[in-house]
Amino acid sequence: xxxxxPVWRPFTQHALQREAILxxxxxxxxxxxxxGRRILDAISSWWVITHGHRHPKIVQAIKTQADRLDQVIFAxxxxxxxxxxxxxLVALTAPGLDHVFYSDSGSTSVEVAIKMALGFFRxxxxxxxxxxxxxxxxxxxxxxxxxxxxxxxxxxxxxxxLFDVTRIPFPYAGRERQTLxxxxxxxxxxxxxxxxxxxxVLGAGGMLVYGAxxxxxxxxxxxxxxxxFVADEVMTGFGRAGTLFACEQAGIVPDIACYAKGLTGGSVxxxxxxxxxxxxxxxxxxDRSRTFFHSSSFTANPIACAAALxxxxxxxxxxxxxxxxxxxxxxxxxxxxxxxxARFSDARRIGTxxxxxxxxxxxxxxxxIGPTLYEFFVSRGLLLRxxxxxxxxxxPYCIEPSxxxxxxxxxxxxxxRFR
Numbered sequence: 001x002x003x004x005x006p007v008w009r010p011f012t013q014h015a016l017q018r019e020a021i022l023x024x025x026x027x028x029x030x031x032x033x034x035x036g037r038r039i040l041d042a043i044s045s046w047w048v049i050t051h052g053h054r055h056p057k058i059v060q061a062i063k064t065q066a067d068r069l070d071q072v073i074f075a076x077x078x079x080x081x082x083x084x085x086x087x088x089l090v091a092l093t094a095p096g097l098d099h100v101f102y103s104d105s106g107s108t109s110v111e112v113a114i115k116m117a118l119g120f121f122r123x124x125x126x127x128x129x130x131x132x133x134x135x136x137x138x139x140x141x142x143x144x145x146x147x148x149x150x151x152x153x154x155x156x157x158x159x160x161x162l163f164d165v166t167r168i169p170f171p172y173a174g175r176e177r178q179t180l181x182x183x184x185x186x187x188x189x190x191x192x193x194x195x196x197x198x199x200x201v202l203g204a205g206g207m208l209v210y211g212a213x214x215x216x217x218x219x220x221x222x223x224x225x226x227x228x229f230v231a232d233e234v235m236t237g238f239g240r241a242g243t244l245f246a247c248e249q250a251g252i253v254p255d256i257a258c259y260a261k262g263l264t265g266g267s268v269x270x271x272x273x274x275x276x277x278x279x280x281x282x283x284x285x286x287d288r289s290r291t292f293f294h295s296s297s298f299t300a301n302p303i304a305c306a307a308a309l310x311x312x313x314x315x316x317x318x319x320x321x322x323x324x325x326x327x328x329x330x331x332x333x334x335x336x337x338x339x340x341x342a343r344f345s346d347a348r349r350i351g352t353x354x355x356x357x358x359x360x361x362x363x364x365x366x367x368x369i370g371p372t373l374y375e376f377f378v379s380r381g382l383l384l385r386x387x388x389x390x391x392x393x394x395x396p397y398c399i400e401p402s403x404x405x406x407x408x409x410x411x412x413x414x415x416x417r418f419r
Contacts, residue, residue, distance in 0.1 A: 016371065021378070026053025029399045031383065041383050042395050042407050047203065047235050048266030051314055052398040058267045058310040065306035074102070074299040081305035088312055089259075089272060093245065096253040097274040101292075102300035106234030106260035107140025109271035110196065113256045114144045115294055116275055117194035117228045120282045123290045128193040131163075132186045132227070134179075135170045136205035137198055139232050148196045150205060153366060166192075170202070171210045180217050187225035194228040194256075199246040200350055203235045206365075207355035207392045209348050216250040228255040228279075234271070238262030239324045239397065242351030244315075255279065265311040270304035323397040327352045330401055331393065334408045343415040355392035358415060363389045373414055380410045 009020060022034040029052055031039045041049065051058075069079060086100040101116070103109050114131065121128040131148055138154075139145040146155045147162040155162065166186045171179035186192060199215050202208040222229040231254035236246035239262065243249055247257070256279065260271035283292045298304075314320060331354040338347045338356055347356040360369050367388035377384040384391060384407065391414075393407055 028052040048261040050262045052396045061306045061310035082300040094253040098277040099280040101273045103271045107142045107145045109258035110139045110145040112273040123282045130191045131165045132195040138204035187227045196230040212250040219252040230256045234260040264307040358389045
């Protein structure tokens with residue numbers, strides 16, 4: 001069947017999904033559509049919107065910067081928004097993350113992290129190039145990020161391009177020791193370079209949650225064996241897991257950290273990879289062959305940096321942490337109704353993220369119930385995009401209690417209708 005639009009949309013099977021919904025405006029937690037509908041953005045438009053759509057301070061910062069400087073090459077040139085943002089990020093994060101490398105998405109921030117790790121050991125003449133990753137992880141869709149992510153339908157077609165990694169089992173409750181022992185064994189290898197992990201919660205892998213004690217022990221093991229610890233906080237950063245950064249809950253500082261989605265409050269694309277001074281110094285040399293060879297045309301775009309600065313201003317001037325705490329409590333209260341519900345399993349929450357699995361015959365990302373649930377929720381004016389049979393709620397921090405009530409009522413109704 002011929003498409004009326006030439007657009008090829010992400011993660012979309014066009015042979016099955018109807019035409020995309022035309023959105024004309026965003027306001028707070030809501031999307032306004034060309035056909036007059038209002039849809040509650042319960043997944044923060046793929047986990048990026050933090051304070052709500054079109055926060056006035058961020059919008060104004062974008063307008064002001066666009067009137068001054070739109071773009072400039074970032075090799076040999078710089079600009080104040082990038083310099084100011086880097087200084088503030090170094091001050092905001094835990095001591096030990098001393099340098100900021102800009103990119104433009106979560107995938108590229110992880111790609112940068114992997115290249116930093118491998119360059120670090122190469123420039124120190126150490127034969128370490130093996131990457132370790134956690135089972136069910138997802139780190140993006142560029143080649144390095146896909147390689148560290150779980151092998152699945154997401155990347156099966158590209159298998160010839162992917163490099164091998166050592167994968168350790170996910171630390172399910174009661175099986176944490178198995179995970180830690182596997183990590184210890186992997187780190188003992190003389191060629192082990194880096195461990196890449198999503199701290200506390202795996203996003204696209206099914207909103208799988210594990211404890212801060214386990215994360216802390218993972219960090220200790222890596223440090224004991226000289227393996228670089230890479231924290232992929234693309235999703236968990238900027239409050240999603242309940243604290244500004246998820247690693248705070250374990251009291252750890254990674255060697256390399258990746259931040260993206262919430263960095264600009266979700267307004268425009270920007271990512272950073274932050275690293276220790278030691279990693280930077282391994283690339284610092286009069287020998288040009290030791291240069292860190294990575295860039296994109298829009299590295300440290302001034303408009304995006306201005307948006308990120310406005311986002312940090314909001315964190316300082318508004319009660320964002322209070323909103324996060326209230327949202328976490330509201331999620332916990334509403335999720336409790338499903339804790340012992342036979343229609344669901346593993347009702348769970350971390351910070352502002354809530355998730356539960358609908359008990360159906362087939363499970364996983366390609367579970368047939370997924371598209372059915374999505375269409376049902378949209379028909380109710382709700383943007384919920386289940387990961388197969390896993391329903392998750394990850395809203396902007398400005399969502400109101402009555403709006404959350406409508407989400408949980410719809411989940412209740414869906415379970416009765418489709419299970």
